[in-house]
Amino acid sequence: MSATLKVRVWRGTESGSYQDFPVPRHESQTVLDVVTHIQRKLDPTLSYRYACRVGMCGSCAMTVNGKARWTCRTHVSVVADGDRVEIGPLRNLPVVKDLVADMAPFFDKWAAAKGRFKGTATRHDDFARVQPDSPKRKLVDESIECIGCGVCYSSCDVVTWKPDYLGPAALTRAWTLVNDVRDDAQRERLEAVAGDAGCHSCHTHMSCTERCPKALSPTAGIAGLKRAVLSAALKGEL
Amino acid sequence: MRNDFRARSHPAYWAFVVHRVSGVALTLFLPLHFWALAQSLQGEARLESFLRWTDHPLVKLSEIGLVLLLAAHMAGGMRLLAIEFLPWRDWHKTLLTAAAAVTVAFGLAFALNLT
Amino acid sequence: MTEGMRAKSGGMTEPAGATAPSSSLIPYPSSLGLRTQVLLWGAQRASAAVLALCVLVHLATIIYAVRGGLSAAEILARTSGSMAWAIFYGVFVAAVAVHAPIGLRNVVAETFGWRGRGLDVCVLLVGIVLALWGWRAVYAVVGSRIA
Numbered sequence: 001m002s003a004t005l006k007v008r009v010w011r012g013t014e015s016g017s018y019q020d021f022p023v024p025r026h027e028s029q030t031v032l033d034v035v036t037h038i039q040r041k042l043d044p045t046l047s048y049r050y051a052c053r054v055g056m057c058g059s060c061a062m063t064v065n066g067k068a069r070w071t072c073r074t075h076v077s078v079v080a081d082g083d084r085v086e087i088g089p090l091r092n093l094p095v096v097k098d099l100v101a102d103m104a105p106f107f108d109k110w111a112a113a114k115g116r117f118k119g120t121a122t123r124h125d126d127f128a129r130v131q132p133d134s135p136k137r138k139l140v141d142e143s144i145e146c147i148g149c150g151v152c153y154s155s156c157d158v159v160t161w162k163p164d165y166l167g168p169a170a171l172t173r174a175w176t177l178v179n180d181v182r183d184d185a186q187r188e189r190l191e192a193v194a195g196d197a198g199c200h201s202c203h204t205h206m207s208c209t210e211r212c213p214k215a216l217s218p219t220a221g222i223a224g225l226k227r228a229v230l231s232a233a234l235k236g237e238l
Numbered sequence: 239m240r241n242d243f244r245a246r247s248h249p250a251y252w253a254f255v256v257h258r259v260s261g262v263a264l265t266l267f268l269p270l271h272f273w274a275l276a277q278s279l280q281g282e283a284r285l286e287s288f289l290r291w292t293d294h295p296l297v298k299l300s301e302i303g304l305v306l307l308l309a310a311h312m313a314g315g316m317r318l319l320a321i322e323f324l325p326w327r328d329w330h331k332t333l334l335t336a337a338a339a340v341t342v343a344f345g346l347a348f349a350l351n352l353t
Numbered sequence: 354m355t356e357g358m359r360a361k362s363g364g365m366t367e368p369a370g371a372t373a374p375s376s377s378l379i380p381y382p383s384s385l386g387l388r389t390q391v392l393l394w395g396a397q398r399a400s401a402a403v404l405a406l407c408v409l410v411h412l413a414t415i416i417y418a419v420r421g422g423l424s425a426a427e428i429l430a431r432t433s434g435s436m437a438w439a440i441f442y443g444v445f446v447a448a449v450a451v452h453a454p455i456g457l458r459n460v461v462a463e464t465f466g467w468r469g470r471g472l473d474v475c476v477l478l479v480g481i482v483l484a485l486w487g488w489r490a491v492y493a494v495v496g497s498r499i500a
Contacts, residue, residue, distance in 0.1 A: 014239065066244025091241045155245055161463035195390035204318055206250035206330070220326040226394070227323065233391040262460060265453045268483060275490035278429060286425035293422070305415065312408040315401050322398065344412050351420045
């Protein structure tokens with residue numbers, strides 16, 4: 001292990017290129033530490049994005065040595081190829097500049113998948129009582145920890161091949177709401193996630209499940225949606 | 239920007255590649271297969287003369303390839319049905335291993351019975 | 354965290370989670386309705402389940418049949434006039450004719466970006482040709498003596 005990392009960082013927009021920076025290596029150094037070092041010490045014009053630094057906010061995801069990662073909780077020692085680290089913006093999204101990807105298409109698809117809770121209760125109603133151990137609530141548990149970082153979306157080949165495909169995060173969000181017994185937009189949601197641009201385009205590459213930093217399985221939720229939508233279609237409810 | 243091979247280097251993705259390649263190859267092979275069987279419409283002798291052509295070692299070798307493709311597509315497809323229709327559980331690497339084992343087993347069983 | 358909409362700002366962009374989809378979403382060009390798209394997916398899975406059984410039997414038959422070499426007499430002795438084989442291969446061909454074109458539709462759309470009515474008509478034709486061509490082959494090895 002040498003004392004200096006050879007870091008290649010993406011500069012510019014879609015038509016940019018990689019730029020090399022030497023970065024001192026430290027123990028327990030994260031990829032975000034590396035990027036921050038470059039911006040503070042070597043080139044203040046480098047653009048990147050982060051907020052919480054503790055794996056909660058989902059804003060610091062980048063492509064590190066070819067794989068999408070949350071950089072704040074990715075140790076250099078785990079991902080470095082010898083002393084080489086290549087850092088680029090998330091894939092499958094427009095590049096704003098350097099390491100900053102435009103997340104708008106990603107969140108637009110959350111909206112398109114009806115990823116918004118629609119309740120019927122008013123402030124005058126009592127709290128809804130959902131048993132924590134009920135089957136549907138347990139299914140919600142499996143996907144609720146999504147931090148919206150875009151790692152799954154960036155890793156998904158179906159998104160690359162079909163730019164209108166909703167992608168793992170939006171579908172996972174829809175799946176938590178499909179299992180939310182209080183939600184009143186079930187039919188519209190199943191319609192929103194159905195078919196060629198929705199859950200049925202998933203080929204179970206499982207790249208989302210493989211890369212999710214929160215160890216969620218979007219593939220599981222998407223499989224659930226496939227079944228739920230097919231069942232609705234067979235009953236003529238779609 | 240697009241992903242390169244590094245993002246795709248994990249077992250479930252390899253399984254997808256095998257499934258897609260075998261699916262396309264089998265679809266292309268089917269018309270040939272149907273044509274060959276239909277030779278018997280012109281009599282048993284016609285089918286027999288086609289079958290004697292398949293005695294060629296290169297044809298035999300590609301037959302092993304075809305059996306592997308068919309077994310791989312079947313086993314990989316059963317894996318997909320299990321993932322999509324059975325309750326989710328932590329058995330994906332097991333399913334992949336089982337699919338690979340079934341494929342190799344059929345390939346070997348065929349190759350060893352070839353004379 | 355609440356279970357409400359948790360879409361958040363990516364830092365530099367505005368939170369778009371609660372707003373209507375922007376123009377960055379391209380509608381899927383397909384000549385098929387949503388319900389048909391879903392039923393196609395279902396048909397592919399249903400045919401896959403049928404094919405799984407058929408292929409198991411087929412592989413076992415192949416391995417049995419190649420022992421001692423293939424001969425036309427042996428094949429036709431097994432199949433011709435057999436209603437059981439006729440039904441089996443008839444179903445097998447039907448399942449393939451459903452399964453393969455739907456797969457092809459995905460492969461072409463994803464590999465070449467070709468979608469829409471032209472593709473849908475093409476794969477439908479592929480399905481019809483596979484079915485007719487396949488049943489002809491079944492007739493060739495089993496049917497001639499039944500009929």
